Amino acid sequence: MASITVSMSLTSVPFTKTLPRTSLASIKPIEKFLASSLMGTRTSTLKTSRPWTIGLRSVSSGITCSTSSSSPLPSALLFDCDGVLVDTEKDGHRISFNETFKERELGVTWDVDLYGELLKIGGGKERMTAYFNKTGWPEKAPKSEEERKDFIASLHKRKTELFMALIEKKLLPLRPGVAKLIDQALAKGVKVAVCSTSNEKAVSAIVSFLLGPERAEKIDIFAGDVVPRKKPDPAIYILAASTLGVDPSSCVVVEDSAIGLAAAKAAGMKCIITKSGYTADEDFLNADAVFDFIGDPPEERFDLGFCGRLLEKQYVS
Template sequence: MPGLIFDCDGVLADTERDGHLPAFNQTFEEFGLPVRWSDAEYAEKLKVGGGKERMRTLLTPDFVAAAGLPTDQEALDEQVARWHRRKTEIYTGIIRDGDIPPRPGVRRVAEEAHEAGWTLAVASTSAEPSVRSVLELAMGPELTAGFSVFAGDVVQRKKPAPDIYAFAVDRLSLDPEHAVVIEDSRNGLLAALGAGLTCAVTTSAYTGEEDFTGASLVVTSLGDPAPREVPARVLSDPLGARPGRWVVLADLAALLTASAGPASRTD
């Protein structure tokens, strides 16, 4: 049976600018840290997979001294873990407030996949509580129950390493040739491709200018007919899927067929 694996942030909801960034900055303020990330600075931080990993980029000798942080590595790791736990609490509160809407089409396509018997999952480098809060926001509690969630530190290496997707495919007993990933970033695309998976991209707030070479389809969103029609604008369609005004499950299934076609030829 095929599988459909969603990334979380930027795919289920466009959470980075209005969710993660303010949560990081509020955390820094609460802990008295001498840093506030601007929008442009955070766009650069997104090249680093994982929230704790982004926080660790701060830990230059000058920053550690200015913030009065311990220099012992174990104590410093514990401090970062404290920051990240608090940041996760703040972030999940933002999501619960409901101010960040799901991205167009994600629930519609997931419902199609569920009804067709596809395996559903989310694979993300974000903390699991954060991922589950966004998943329920996007899918609702009933559909969420049909998802497997792979998140946070379940693997050591974060995207663009393929580990999270390789782990998910193994745990789900999926054939990589029969699984589609929906991503929004180059790091996520590289992770999916590295695990041997077909990847469609829906660009998000920070990723529209990234290089998506290797993606089987790149669109502005999956699109939705209702309640407010949001068309999916195709940015790249190397396999000739030719989706309509919104991407449907049949389009994603066609990507699997087209991806497998050339590899299976013997002439």
């Protein structure tokens, strides 16, 4: 008798429950049974002579997806930095931008809501340029386009210095589950990289100071101006796959934003969203899975095994 699994995807998180053969016909509708299974066991088997797969998209909460020894492993696990490794934007980058503007006496302040809108533009230099183009350049800014590029670069350099000081003081913690997932990947020989539009020095500081030097030496970093076009362009993820020597289709990306999701999918990769403070309401319809965070036990949302199973396309979302 064939043994298959009836699964329910809670934001693409599998739930399965054992059913006696005689009870299959009595489930009308099947969704009623699945709903009642939410607090039950996570993995078991339904014996039947025909396949039966059901996928429902919802919101995950307090659910653990355990590693399966039979699951494939990604060739590479690629993380965005800001909002994924650390929720840096509101109380990290935004504060550092504002301190820079204040030091230079530009008369500019980015409040929480405004910065949320500006985050739709990938890259800090690009963000400032777009803002000044729209609202008008400060009086202290140069007039020529070439000089303005240097002006923006100098602002961004100082902003990065201020941001790195926050990271070095460990005032911004890692998000739950980040270290766990990276450790699982490294232990299994899965390549790990961070792919970010942020300045390379800032990303390196986060990886080194918050993940520690032992992990940092095993993690590749692709950041800042390493590619000419920022997310949502897929260039940084394509570069990462090429440099690491892996097929994009065997990579799993962890992102927090719609522009990051667009970049990952355009590169031909699976993408898991872990929502951050600024991105909770963005459209993640094309994501392979959506969670509020990665999580550590007992509040783990997913692990390396779940990342591997995404490659098998077992889950309907």
